[in-house]
Amino acid sequence: MRKTRFIALYALFLLLLAQSSVAFAEQKINPTGRDITLTSLLRISDSVIGETDITITAKDDILLPKLATLDVLKTLVDEDVLDALSADAEGEYLSQLNFERMGLGLTFEFSTLECVISIPNDKMLTQQLSMGRVSAYTDYISPSLFSGFLNVTLSNSLNQSVDDDTDRQHNQNHRFESALNYRRLSLEYESTYDDIDGLGTHYLREGTRLNLDFPDAGSRLVLGDMFNNGTLFQSSADIAGIGLTRDFSLISTKNVRPTAAQSFTLTRTSSVDVVIDGAIVQRFTLNAGTYNLNDIPIAQGLNNISLIITDASGQKEEIDFSVATGSELLNTGEFEYSLMLGAPRVFDSDRLRYDTDKRLIMGNVEFGAAPWLTVGVNGQQLDDVYQYGGNVLFATSLGVTELHASQSEHPSFGSGNAFRFAFDADIPESHTWLNQFSILYDQLSPNFAGTDDVDTVRDASTNQEPLNSVQHFWSVFAAFQLSSVYRGSFSANFSKGHRDNDNYWSASPSVSGPIFDTDATWSTRVDYQRFDNGDDELSGTLTLSWPLGRKTRVVNRLQSENRYAGLDVSYQDAVGNTGGISAFASVETQESTDANLNASIDYTGNRYQASIDHATRYSDINQDVRTHNTRVEISSAIAFSGTTFAIGREIGEAFAVVSKHSTLSENRVAVDPAEDEKFARVFLEGSSHVLVSDLATYSDQIISYHVDNLPPGYDLGEGGFALYPGYRQGYALNIGSDAVITAMGTLINRRTASPIALVAGIAYYLDDENIAPLDFFTNRQGRFAISGLRPGNYKLVLKTNAEQTLTLSIDSVDDTFVRLGELYVD
Structure with a gap:
C-alpha cells in the first residue's frame, strides 16, 4: 500500500510541476532533471504480474533491476533470449536498449503509471504443465476465514401436444446448490425439487461431499459423493467414499493453459464460438472455470474442431482440438494422480441408492520421467472384475506419441485386453501447406470388460454377443492450407468388428474459406461410408456462417442426409456483464419432421440470471400435428463472506462480496467495467452489497472498479483487488475508506x-x-x-x-x- 501510494504521489508531483512557473517539456516522463526511482506496476501484455522498482533517468531512459527482472521473466521468456539479455546488460540494470536488442519491448505508460514489457510470440517460453508452487508476483488479498452460499434455480416448463386431443403438462424443476468454506475446507450439498402434473412432488438429495485442498501440492481430498471419468479404457465411476486427486483441472498450481490436453480454463464468463471445418456453427456461453472438450455440447465424431473464446472485455483466443493425443507432458519429477475408494452409487428411479455390499477401487498415476517422457499406470476393481494398464507419452522431433495398454479379468468373460496408439505430428510453422497430421489406432478384444460390466454374465451354453463389437479402429486426420485464405482437411476411418457385417471404412474431405472479401465463411464436407455387406452411404454438408456485426451471427446448414436444412440466428451482447443478453432462434426441416422452431433468450441482471426458451415441432403441418415446449428459469444466490452478506447471480467456483465505504454511499461504482463503461461485471448503487459470483479458482485475477463522480482528491488506494481464490472461498472486498x-x-x-x-x-x-x-x-x-x-x-x-x-x-x-x-x- 505504501509503495502504491508513492506512485500516486509521483503523479501529483508531476501535476504540481506543470502548474509551477518553471517550464518543463510536456513530452518528458521525468522533468526533474535528475534520476528518480519509484515503484511501478509491472505488466506483460494485458496481465499485471506484480510491482517493480523502476528508475527513470534525467534523459527519460527506463531502467529495471537486472536480477529481479530476469527472475520474473524466466517463466515467460525463452531461456536463450534471457541469457542473451543478461549478457547484454553489463551493470545492475536493464535498459530499454537492452530489451530492444533482444527484440523485446520496454515502455512506461504514464496514463496508468505502469511499466510494460512486450514479448513477441516467437520469444515466449513454451509452457509445460508443472505442479510446482505458484510464483507470487503480487500480494494477494486474503479470503474470509469463513464463507458460504446458496444457489437457487427455479424453473417451470409447459409441455403441450396438439393433435386430435390436446394434452398439457406442467413441470417445475428447482435446483439447489450450497457450500460452506473454512480456509481450505469446504462442504458441498446439492439437491432438486420436482413437481410434475400427475406425479406429485419429490425432493432429491443429489450429492454431499467434504473437500480439503492442498494448493501447494496441487491436491484435493474428497469425502462423500463424487464422480471420476477414469482414464482412457477405465469405466467411469459414481461413488460415495474417499478420493485423493492431484490434477491440473482441479487445482492449477501453475497458471498455464495445456496445449495438447483437451481442456481449457476460463477466468471470466465468456462467449464461445464452435468452429467445425473452418466455419462457426454454434455459439454459447460458459461461466468461469475449467472445462474438458467432453463438456462442450457439440456433435461427436468430428475431428476438425476449434473454439473461439471471447471474454467480457472483447479479447479473443482460439483453442484447437484437432489432436489425437489427449494428454500433456509433465516436467521432470512432476506427477499427477487420482485415487478413489467407495461404494457404487446409482440413481434408482427417483432416489439415490448406494450398493454398500460392494467396494470400488480405482486410480491412476502419471509421472514425468524426463522433459520428453511421461509414464503412467492405472487400475480399478469391483467385486471380481479387474482392469489394469499403463500408458506412455513421449515427444520426438517428429511429434508426440501416446501408447495405452489395458488388461481386464471378468469372472464370466475371462481375460480381455485393449490397446491405443496415437500420434500428433510436430509440424513447423514455416511449413506452407500441411498444418496438422494425426493418426489413432484402437484395438479391443471381444471380452475386454470394465467395472460397469460387473453384473453382466455369460451362459457358456448360449452364443451371446461379445462385450465389444469393434475389434480394430483406425483414424487419420490431416489439415491443409490450400492458399492464403482457403483451408482443407481430410479424415478417414476404418473399423473392423468381430463380425464381417460390422466392418466399414469412411472418408471425409472438407474445404472452407471466406465469402468474397468479408468475415463470412463457407464450409463444405463430403462423408462417404462403405460397409462390407455391400451398402454404402454418401452425404454432403454445406455450412454458411454470416456475422452481422460483432453481436449477431447467421448460420445456414444444408445436409443431404435426411434432407436437412436449418437457419440459426444468434445474438450476444456484453456476455458475463450486468445487462448482458444472449439470444438464439432457429428453424429446421428434415425428412421426418416438417419443421422445428426454436428460440431462447438469456438476460444477466445485477443479482439474477433469467432465461426463456421455446420449441415447436411440426411433424405434419398439413394435419396441424405439433408439440410445444416452453421453459422459464431464473437463478440467484445468497452468500456471506465473514460478516457481510449479498444477493447476486449464481455462484460458480469462488466469489466475492463487494461493498463500498460510507464516504462513497452516493456514488455509483462499476466493478470490472467494460472499456466503454456502459457495462460492468456488477454495479454498486446505494448502500447494499453485490456479488462477483464467477471467480475462477487457483488463477490470478485483478478485480478493478470505477467510481462515478469521485470527489476531488479522493484516494482509492490500490484501485483494484488482486485475488488468487481457492475452491469455494469467498472474499469481503471494500471500496474506499x-x-x-x-x-x-x-x-x-x-x-x-x-x-x-x-x-x-x-x-x-x-x-x-x-x-x-x-x-x-x-x-x-x-x-x-x-x-x-x-x-x-x-x-x-x-x-x-x-x-x-x-x-x-x-x-x-x-x-x-x-x-x-x-x-x-x-
Missing part, C-alpha cells in the same frame, strides 16, 4: 524564509501506530502533496542533513482536498 484526504502545501525554512526544495519525507499517523506511514516529497518551489490521509494528527519528518520535523492536524473527512498553505519548519 476514511483515508481519502489529499493535502497540499508549501514547506518554508523558518530561518532562511526559502522553500525547502526537492526533499523527500515521511508522514507518520500519531493516532494509531499500526497505520503505515506515507511517503511524500517537495518540488523546486517546496510544494508537496500527500494522499491517503485520514482525520487525525500527523508528524512530518524531512530527510534533510539535519532532520527536520513538523506536526499537522487533519480535522474531518468532509472535504477530501485540503490546502494547507505555507508551513514553516524550524
Whole structure:
C-alpha cells in the first residue's frame, strides 16, 4: 500500500510541476532533471504480474533491476533470449536498449503509471504443465476465514401436444446448490425439487461431499459423493467414499493453459464460438472455470474442431482440438494422480441408492520421467472384475506419441485386453501447406470388460454377443492450407468388428474459406461410408456462417442426409456483464419432421440470471400435428463472506462480496467495467452489497472498479483487488475508506524564509501506530502533496542533513482536498 501510494504521489508531483512557473517539456516522463526511482506496476501484455522498482533517468531512459527482472521473466521468456539479455546488460540494470536488442519491448505508460514489457510470440517460453508452487508476483488479498452460499434455480416448463386431443403438462424443476468454506475446507450439498402434473412432488438429495485442498501440492481430498471419468479404457465411476486427486483441472498450481490436453480454463464468463471445418456453427456461453472438450455440447465424431473464446472485455483466443493425443507432458519429477475408494452409487428411479455390499477401487498415476517422457499406470476393481494398464507419452522431433495398454479379468468373460496408439505430428510453422497430421489406432478384444460390466454374465451354453463389437479402429486426420485464405482437411476411418457385417471404412474431405472479401465463411464436407455387406452411404454438408456485426451471427446448414436444412440466428451482447443478453432462434426441416422452431433468450441482471426458451415441432403441418415446449428459469444466490452478506447471480467456483465505504454511499461504482463503461461485471448503487459470483479458482485475477463522480482528491488506494481464490472461498472486498484526504502545501525554512526544495519525507499517523506511514516529497518551489490521509494528527519528518520535523492536524473527512498553505519548519 505504501509503495502504491508513492506512485500516486509521483503523479501529483508531476501535476504540481506543470502548474509551477518553471517550464518543463510536456513530452518528458521525468522533468526533474535528475534520476528518480519509484515503484511501478509491472505488466506483460494485458496481465499485471506484480510491482517493480523502476528508475527513470534525467534523459527519460527506463531502467529495471537486472536480477529481479530476469527472475520474473524466466517463466515467460525463452531461456536463450534471457541469457542473451543478461549478457547484454553489463551493470545492475536493464535498459530499454537492452530489451530492444533482444527484440523485446520496454515502455512506461504514464496514463496508468505502469511499466510494460512486450514479448513477441516467437520469444515466449513454451509452457509445460508443472505442479510446482505458484510464483507470487503480487500480494494477494486474503479470503474470509469463513464463507458460504446458496444457489437457487427455479424453473417451470409447459409441455403441450396438439393433435386430435390436446394434452398439457406442467413441470417445475428447482435446483439447489450450497457450500460452506473454512480456509481450505469446504462442504458441498446439492439437491432438486420436482413437481410434475400427475406425479406429485419429490425432493432429491443429489450429492454431499467434504473437500480439503492442498494448493501447494496441487491436491484435493474428497469425502462423500463424487464422480471420476477414469482414464482412457477405465469405466467411469459414481461413488460415495474417499478420493485423493492431484490434477491440473482441479487445482492449477501453475497458471498455464495445456496445449495438447483437451481442456481449457476460463477466468471470466465468456462467449464461445464452435468452429467445425473452418466455419462457426454454434455459439454459447460458459461461466468461469475449467472445462474438458467432453463438456462442450457439440456433435461427436468430428475431428476438425476449434473454439473461439471471447471474454467480457472483447479479447479473443482460439483453442484447437484437432489432436489425437489427449494428454500433456509433465516436467521432470512432476506427477499427477487420482485415487478413489467407495461404494457404487446409482440413481434408482427417483432416489439415490448406494450398493454398500460392494467396494470400488480405482486410480491412476502419471509421472514425468524426463522433459520428453511421461509414464503412467492405472487400475480399478469391483467385486471380481479387474482392469489394469499403463500408458506412455513421449515427444520426438517428429511429434508426440501416446501408447495405452489395458488388461481386464471378468469372472464370466475371462481375460480381455485393449490397446491405443496415437500420434500428433510436430509440424513447423514455416511449413506452407500441411498444418496438422494425426493418426489413432484402437484395438479391443471381444471380452475386454470394465467395472460397469460387473453384473453382466455369460451362459457358456448360449452364443451371446461379445462385450465389444469393434475389434480394430483406425483414424487419420490431416489439415491443409490450400492458399492464403482457403483451408482443407481430410479424415478417414476404418473399423473392423468381430463380425464381417460390422466392418466399414469412411472418408471425409472438407474445404472452407471466406465469402468474397468479408468475415463470412463457407464450409463444405463430403462423408462417404462403405460397409462390407455391400451398402454404402454418401452425404454432403454445406455450412454458411454470416456475422452481422460483432453481436449477431447467421448460420445456414444444408445436409443431404435426411434432407436437412436449418437457419440459426444468434445474438450476444456484453456476455458475463450486468445487462448482458444472449439470444438464439432457429428453424429446421428434415425428412421426418416438417419443421422445428426454436428460440431462447438469456438476460444477466445485477443479482439474477433469467432465461426463456421455446420449441415447436411440426411433424405434419398439413394435419396441424405439433408439440410445444416452453421453459422459464431464473437463478440467484445468497452468500456471506465473514460478516457481510449479498444477493447476486449464481455462484460458480469462488466469489466475492463487494461493498463500498460510507464516504462513497452516493456514488455509483462499476466493478470490472467494460472499456466503454456502459457495462460492468456488477454495479454498486446505494448502500447494499453485490456479488462477483464467477471467480475462477487457483488463477490470478485483478478485480478493478470505477467510481462515478469521485470527489476531488479522493484516494482509492490500490484501485483494484488482486485475488488468487481457492475452491469455494469467498472474499469481503471494500471500496474506499476514511483515508481519502489529499493535502497540499508549501514547506518554508523558518530561518532562511526559502522553500525547502526537492526533499523527500515521511508522514507518520500519531493516532494509531499500526497505520503505515506515507511517503511524500517537495518540488523546486517546496510544494508537496500527500494522499491517503485520514482525520487525525500527523508528524512530518524531512530527510534533510539535519532532520527536520513538523506536526499537522487533519480535522474531518468532509472535504477530501485540503490546502494547507505555507508551513514553516524550524
